[in-house]
Amino acid sequence: MNRKIYLDNAATTKVKKEVIEEMKSYFDEMYGNPSSGIYELGRRSKEAVENARKTVADFINADEKELYFTAGGSESDNWAIKGVAFANKDKGNHIITTKIEHHAVxxxxEYLEKFGFETTYLDVDEYGMIDLEQLKSSIKPETILISIMYANNEIGTIQPIEKIGEIAKEHNIIFxxxxxxxxxxxRIDVKKQHIDLMSMSAHKLGGPKGxxxxxxxxxxxIDNxxxxxxxxxxxxxxxxxVQNIVGFGKAVELASKNFEQYVSKLTETRNKLMEGIKNNIPDVVLNGHPTMRLPNNVNFxxxxxxxxxxxxxxDMDGIxxxxxxxxxxxxLDPSHVLLATGLDHGTAHGSIRFTISEETTDEDINFVIETMKNIIEKLRAISPLKKNM
Amino acid sequence: MNRKIYLDNAATTKVKKEVIEEMKSYFDEMYGNPSSGIYELGRRSKEAVENARKTVADFINADEKELYFTAGGSESDNWAIKGVAFANKDKGNHIITTKIEHHAVxxxxEYLEKFGFETTYLDVDEYGMIDLEQLKSSIKPETILISIMYANNEIGTIQPIEKIGEIAKEHNIIFxxxxxxxxxxxRIDVKKQHIDLMSMSAHKLGGPKGxxxxxxxxxxxIDNxxxxxxxxxxxxxxxxxVQNIVGFGKAVELASKNFEQYVSKLTETRNKLMEGIKNNIPDVVLNGHPTMRLPNNVNFxxxxxxxxxxxxxxDMDGIxxxxxxxxxxxxLDPSHVLLATGLDHGTAHGSIRFTISEETTDEDINFVIETMKNIIEKLRAISPLKKNM
Amino acid sequence: MYTEIVMDHFKNPRNVGSIENADGVGQVGNAKCGDIMKIYLKINDDIIEDAKFETFGCGSAIASSSMATELIIGKSINEAVEFSNKAVVEALGGLPPVKVHCSVLAEQAIKSALYDYAQKTNKVIKGLENYTPEDEEVHCH
Ligand SMILES: Cc1ncc(COP(=O)(O)O)c(C=O)c1O
Ligand SMILES: Cc1ncc(COP(=O)(O)O)c(C=O)c1O
Ligand code: FES
Ligand code: FES
Structure with a gap:
């Protein structure tokens, strides 16, 4: 077994060559502290950070003064929610989120309950979509924050962000x-979509971790x-x-180039994998939305x-x-996301997520489909459940 | 001007060659998510993280299960103080710290006041040392945390950590x-010194930032x-x-090798710089303790x-x-640390910190002394203060 | 994460399948918990002549059932009652702590099959007097 096919790009991605290249000189050449702007080394670092900030801000149509670097998605989620809650507790103690958020949300x-906050967790339908009517009817005078994920990490479902943003704005609630x-x-446009706060993480798009x-x-x-x-x-x-920030900036720069092309190529490959599995393996259930889903996500x-x-x-076959x-x-329990879409526990236990990258080839896809077919056959042969059906 | 002498190693350090070397393969070879232990790429990352954890833990005589990675010193300080405060607020609302802590502390x-906590800020003497008697008399039944820095970043003064640890332990207060x-x-020994929580940051000892x-x-x-x-x-x-954690581990590994030798070489170079300035420039005041100070810190x-x-x-001369x-x-105000040692504002404004590294040569030192002599002479020549004396 | 022995039994599980007209059949666990183990026993003169299994579960569960069946074939029913998951864990060269419960499932599946045998044959097996298989299915893990 020599072939290696990495299809867990939602967990993390390989850092892109160009990103590594860009980061290099910030280890032992331009290693100054950006806060030490008085001397050259410090100024250089500061400049590098500000350039990256501009790149990322531009990509989401934000002003660079509205973009802050953190240690990752989890820190950003914690900051957004705790920061808004603690800074606005005189206005209310109610938060609305969904049942399918990342644990960082x-x-x-849950932690904020200890401080007197209350949370409504919105349901999702079988495709993982929230119901805008339920969102509206959950809003109370005490609601200070709506936190709803853009796209789900497990099933790939993309929420109607702009509509949510409009509802939040109408009610003067932070989104x-x-x-x-x-x-x-x-394509993200924080202005058009009325987003007030948004969490990002570099390692999901070819940037460094952390x-x-x-x-x-x-x-x-918002409080710090x-x-x-x-x-x-x-x-x-x-x-x-600094080196990581530079890497984040470069990863975003690369993503913003040929963006549409990249997405349509990915979607095409994803569809091949989705079709291949559906057509070659019986008794499978697609998780997530058939079309409103991330271009790299296949979950059955x-x-x-x-x-x-x-x-x-x-893994034995290198996948x-x-x-x-x-x-x-x-x-104890399978994914809270799958359960929220209404899957029974047994079915949820049998879920597999493939998340492709632009490096994924048609050959890879065919190999994966073939391998999966064999694996499922083999495991079903020893399963007591199959016969009872 | 070609010579470059970096004497701001307390702000941040150059990442060491061996550290960069060690980090390299974690960008695009072993890029797995450590939480994805089911496949090889994930296991490798997990292993790398655990190896680094063991290295750092060993260095401070901790168990590896007691060592957690964060995004840096500021996060660690925030975590320690907020985490202990929120987790122990049923026991009390009083914190003891010093006037010379880093702003992260x-x-x-200050932020915790909003949640009903109160803080006593201990004084320091002219050398930046706390008074153990004042510490003892500040302890109240409501005291849940003592947070006192090991060594100060500006003036280099090293506190009597073991004695503080003993006092905290006697009173059953978290330190x-x-x-x-x-x-x-x-040399840090968390067991012997009765340290309960300790913040660290890789970029201060040749590791990566963040x-x-x-x-x-x-x-x-402690709460999360x-x-x-x-x-x-x-x-x-x-x-x-992962790549940063690996770098942190390597930096600590390098530090732990030839530790005594490294410290004594640094101390020697530091003393040369200290003596050189004292003997060549009139009207200077040493900040910090003459002997109980960091081996790399010179502050006048x-x-x-x-x-x-x-x-x-x-900077014009490359320093x-x-x-x-x-x-x-x-x-508006000069360093809170210098003011706490009793310096008047005027004197505090004229402070310069040099923090050397093992790369600092005697030649560098001589050049710095010579340059400083000229600079101070030049600036004093145009200062109205000098004449009034 | 798993030892070589675990991976071997997982890749090439021994004694997979069912036994027609088995003398004892036990099924424990449920799909809700992500693990079901079914064990079939062929018993002659109170000696377990053959054992087969079907398992829905993780690598550890499959390897545990494979190893458990290997270990009890040839044992007397009294020996089999004494059989504990520790023997499985040991024979597998160890299991990760979070996976030890999968081997407990194997122990329970065997007990359940022996119970079924005792019911069918009206025998009293020493050590199984107070055993009621339903108990095992209430909670996950
Ligand atoms: C939707 C979502 N939110 C938050 C996170 C956390 O990001 P990070 O791992 O960078 O902290 C992840 C990834 O793990 C994610 O997929
Ligand atoms: C004493 C002290 N504490 C905390 C910090 C903060 O560390 P970091 O910059 O890694 O967040 C620093 C350095 O800036 C420091 O010198
Ligand atoms: S800022 Fe102090 S003299 Fe200009
Ligand atoms: S069957 Fe779920 S952990 Fe083994």
């Missing part, structure tokens, strides 16, 4: 969206999550991870079998993927 | 120390600062910055002149340093 909302999976995969961003619309009241030095216009303390449940065993067999089964995570 | 304590400047410069660590003694009650996924044993969410106030102008002239002057930071 869900666990943060945060976790766009960690969306950045670089869909660096992310947050868009904060001018005028939004990390207090201290005056970095990031006093909003996020800590010496900037394979009935009568369990996800971890599939992943182990895939990396992920599963929503509880057995992979060591937790 | 001071601003965090946090910000060891961002101390790591790699002094990665840090926190030691949390087993059994300490960043909620979400199960990374870092559920205590700090977010995809690990040059009377009748202002720090920013010195820095600008130094990078820093100042506690308000004029460099754009704030």
């Amino acid at each position: 869900l666990h943060t909302c 945060h969206t976790d766009a960690v999976q969306a950045l670089g995969a869909v 660096i992310g961003g947050m868009y904060i619309r001018k005028g939004i009241k 999550l990390i207090h201290g030095g005056g970095q990031e216009r006093g909003k996020r303390a800590g010496t900037e991870g 449940s394979y009935q009568y079998v369990e996800g971890e065993s599939i992943l182990l067999l895939l 990396a993927a992920s599963s929503g089964s509880a057995c992979t995570s060591g937790s | 001071l601003h965090t304590c 946090h120390t910000d060891a961002v400047q101390a790591l790699g410069a002094v 990665i840090g660590g926190m030691y949390i003694r087993k059994g300490i009650k 600062l960043i909620h979400g996924g199960g990374q870092e044993r559920g205590k700090r969410a977010g995809t690990e910055g 106030s040059y009377q009748y002149v202002e720090g920013e102008s010195i820095l600008l002239l130094l 990078a340093a820093s100042s506690g002057s308000a004029c460099t930071s754009g704030s």
Whole structure:
């Protein structure tokens, strides 16, 4: 087995050659502290950070003064939610989010209960879509924040962000969206979509791990999550991870070039994989929305079998993927996202997510379909469930 | 002007060659997500993170299960203080710290006032040392946390950490120390010194920027600062910055080798610079403790002149340093640390900090002394203060 | 994450399948928890002559059932009752802590099959007197 097919790009991506190249000189040449602007080395670092900031801001149609660097998507989510909650608690204590958010959002909302905040978790339909009517009817006078993810990391479903933004705006409620999976995969326009706060993470689009961003619309009241030095216009303390910020900027620059082309190529490959699985393997259920989904996401449940065993067999054939089964995570329940779409536990346990990249070839796709066919057959042959059906 | 002498190693350091070398393969070869342990790429990343964890833990005599990675010193400080405060607020609302802490500690304590916490800020003497008697008499039944920095970033003064640890232990109060400047410069033993929590940052000892660590003694009650996924044993969410963690581990490994030798060489060079300035430039005041100070720190106030102008002239000669002057930071007051040691504002404005590295040569030192002599003479010649004396 | 023995039993599970007219059949776990184990026993003179399994579950669950069937074939029913998941874990060269429960499932599946045998044959098996298979299915893991 020599072939290696990495189809877990929603977990993290390989850092792009051009990104590594760009980062290089910030380790031992331009290693100054951006806050030490008085001397040349410091100024250079500062400049590099500001250039990256402009690149990322431009990509989402934000002003560069509204863009802040963080250590990743989780920090951004925590910051957005805790920061808005603590800064606006005189206005109200109610937050609206969904049942399918990333744990960085869900666990943060749970934590805030300790401080007297209350959260409404919106349902989703079988495709993972929220119901705008339910959103509207959940709004109370005490609602200070709506946090709804742009695109889901497991099933790829893309929410009607602009409509949500309009509703939030009408009611004068702050709107945060976790766009960690969306950045670089869909066109984002924070102005047009009325987004007030948005979480981003570089390692999901060919940038380095441990660096992310947050868009904060001018005028939004938000407390710091990390207090201290005056970095990031006093909003996020800590010496900037300059080399990582430069890498983030480069990754976004690359994504913004040939964006439409990239997306349509990805979509085409994704559809081939989706069709191939549907047509070659019986008893499968597509998770997520058939069309309103991320261009890189293919997620099926394979009935009568369990996800971890599939992943182990895939790994033996050099294929990396992920599963929503509880057995992979060591937790008791399978993915909260799959359960929220109405899947029963058994079916949810048999889910496999493939997330492709632009490096994924048709040959890869065919190999994956063939391999999956064999694996599912093999596992079903030893499954007690199959016969009972 | 071709010579470049970087003497601002307390602000940040150049990343060491060996560190860069070690990090390399974690960008586009072993780029897996450590949480995806089911396939090989994920396992490799996980292993790399755990190896680094062991290296850092060993260096401070901690168990590897007590060591957590963060995005840097500021995050660690915020986490330690907010985390302990929020997790122990049923026990009390009082925190003890000092007047000379880093802003990541001071601003965090100030922020906590909003949540009903109160802070006592201990004084320091002219050398920047706290008074253990004042510490003892500041302890109240409501005291839940003592946060005192290991070594000061501006003046280099090293506190009697073990004695503080003993006092905290006697009173059953959690003891946090910000060891961002101390790591790699002094021997730290969290067990012997009774440290419960300790902040670290990689970029201060030849590691990359944007990665840090926190030691949390087993059994300490602390809330998360960043909620979400199960990374870092559920205590700090977010995809690990694997390449940065690997770099942090390598930097610590390098520091732990030839540690005593490195420190004594540094001390020798530092003393030369200290003596040289004292003997060649009149009207200077040493800031910090004459002996209980970091081996890389030289900080003097040059009377009748202002720090920013010195820095600008130094930069022209290729020398990078820093100042506690308000004029460099754009704030109204000079360094809170210098003021706390009893310096008057005028004198504090004329402070310059040189922080050397193992690359600093005797030649560099001589050049710096010579340059400083000229600069101070030049600036004093145009200062109205000098004449009034 | 898994030992070589676990991976071997996972890749090439022994004793897969069912036994027609088995003397004892036990099924534990449920799909909700992500694991179901079904064990078939052929018993002659109180000796387990053959054992087969079907499993819906993770790598550890499949390897545990494979190993468990290997270990009990040839044992007397009294020996089999004493059989514990520790033996499976040991024989597999260890399991990750979060996966040990999958081996417990194997132990329970065997007990359940022995119980079925005892019911069918009206035998009292020492050590199984207070056993009620339903108990095992209430909670995940
Ligand atoms: C004493 C001290 N604490 C905390 C910090 C903050 O560390 P970081 O810049 O890694 O957030 C620094 C450095 O800036 C420091 O010197
Ligand atoms: C939707 C979503 N939000 C947040 C995160 C967290 O991002 P990070 O791992 O950069 O902290 C992720 C990825 O893990 C994600 O997919
Ligand atoms: S069957 Fe779920 S962990 Fe083994
Ligand atoms: S003299 Fe200009 S800022 Fe202080």
